[in-house]
Amino acid sequence: MTFSTLDLSAETPDSALEIGGRPASVPLQNTDRVASRMVGYFATCMAPCRTLPGEQLRGDVTKMTRSCLALAAEMFDRRSVPDDARLGEVREAAAQWAREAVPLGTILRAYHQGLRIAFGLVTARAKADDVDELLVATDLMLELLEAITVAVSDAYVDEQHLVAREHQTASQTLASALLSGRRSSALARQAGIPIADSYEVVALSIPEHADERDPRVDSQVAARRKLRRLQSELATSLEARALTLLSTKGGTLLIPVSDAGPTLTAEVLATLTEAAGVPITATVVVTDTDQVPESADQAHELLNLVRVGGREPGLYRMDDLAVEYQLTRGGPAVRRIATILEPLDAHQELFDTMRAYLGNDMNRQLTARQLYVHPNTVDYRLRRIAQLTTIDLATSSGISQAAIALLARDLDRSVTRRL
Template sequence: MRELPEYRKEGADPQAYAETLDYAVWFRRRTIECVSEDRQLDADDLSLIGSIGQQRARGGFSVHTVRRVLTLHADLMLRECYDAVEGHDVQELLRLTAWCGAQGMRGCAAYLQAYMDEQHLRLSVATRVRTLTHLLLTGDAIAASLARGLGVPLHDRYLVVVVRMPGGPFGRAETAHDDLIARVYGDHLVPLSWQGPNELLVLVPHHGPASSSPVSSSPPVSHGDRLMRLVRDIVERLDRPCAVGTAAGPVNALDRTAELARRVAHVAPVETTPRTLSGVADVFAELGAAQLPEVDQWLREIARRLASGPDLVRTLDAYYRADMNRLTAAAALHIHPRTLDYRLRRVRDLTNVDPSSVRGVRILSTTVARVSAGAWT
């Protein structure tokens, strides 16, 4: 009651308070019986523990509270074990703590599974998917129980995909957000959640090598087509241009991986139909420029000069996407190669930078990428 607001509310009801106290006393008495007889918790014990978890779900207790109460209970039990032997009998203390460790895991599993099973009946698919995504991002062990209820296998590594929508928020009500989550989950069976009114985060199983760095050009070829279908489906449902950032990492560090993917998404190109799923290796220059106001201002001035020419930013974008192949770039732009040559000369005249030089690629491609990301709108 002191630590958790939801238990303060529970304690205000005399009957609920008495039931909670009875359960705490029962568990301690049962511990003494089982330890003295060297027995495990039996099926009836686990069923009773599960019924408490079920009651908490019916009472609307949050996942955070359920996790915290198990931690508090374990902490108090271990302190009481020490007090019971008065700090003298080390063998008895070890026997008590060993029993609590082994049986505590079984008890927690029964409690959580019953809680999650009840949540399955009470909560919408979107709410459970959002909760699962949050638990995975925070590294919470409860995620496994919720994933089982949703029928989602968990993985050791994930590719975190952040879809950023410039402009106003998507939809006019929370129901629009939940509807999109439920539909995307139903079609692709991946955890996803809104991280703000303009940002959707998706967790995709990552089958790259365990030693691979998150600073890599994104996703593995093995599931690149599936990932592109997923992202395009999301952007089509959002019905607006989006930027996509990705980063891969282990399941026990997804919070840091998500932050990296978010930073990538903020410098990635905004596209109506995604053609690129950017990773750090794809936008490292833009990330650096965004962190240095002086560099960003310098590139902005170059972009301002390019704006005075005939479609020069789009021309450079096509030119660099074609790996500076003149014929391929001209075909993509639907212009004659000589027209392309004229535009490239115009770029050089306006910026004093040759777009076909190493220096030109570094400066102008970064400028075009910042324009495409909507950095200066």
């Protein structure tokens, strides 16, 4: 089946379109009266419009209704749809409503309903011999509807993008100020974002997406797309309340503390992970605003502990990393613990066996399969570890000692490498 539209560009008559023995534009020419009826309909019969302030209905909406009625009347008189330049007022109104957070669906429904009412007025007096003119009027109205819909949608989305960029810039400016220890009410007013009494300070680690490692794909483009997806989901999940300083590798979030409990939960992090397409790791420290700089350092230190300790991606708080964090405080006892495993330096296979054994919850069968050795070999190596270090992995105390010693050693080496 094929569909065709009327060709309105060729041999367009000079005379105005007539329906029912008079120009089709006549019912629309009293724009004040018709606009008043339409706006009244919007206010009483269209649920989205009932939530708009009265002054907005009487002002902006009424003004745009009159303007569109004039465009439609002119269109019927000229038998041609207004060009893009004539829709400037429509685009300006859409941009203004975008800034005022009027839903796009509400705007489009109002335009569609208004044009439907206008078309009903134009065709109300149609007669049997007006079929050809009705076809022309229908096609003109559909083209006008398309032109207005495109103009409104484009202008609205463009303005939303601009607003989002402005908010992101303001968010980054305020986040930088708080992270540097500057709590300025003047800056907050300038940014249009209030400063909270306390924040969840979040350190994020964002690994590479598979596309970033694909030689057929521009890695920088893939990384930016990953970050944009994450930022979009952050705005949705956290209701645009978080102050963000992010790169494609990670960064810092400042989320105002809510009376309802933690805002960044494991479920929210799972949603962010799904949006980014990579397993995100986050560490959280809750703090008063005056302590944001110190807490940010602490959150990123916890994030490094997750990495050094070989933890799985996920959400971590201080309670989850208390032992590791305490070990990083240093002191003679920690240094002594870190040297317990030195006798194994010449035996890499013993280190590998110890890590695998602890990682597999002391299951010798799983450890043997992971290391591609016989279970008896695992037993032999565990005995050698006990001989060389006095750590007996057959006992609960030996298991605890080995886990802490491994962690202390890894942390010590991590600090040494950074120095």
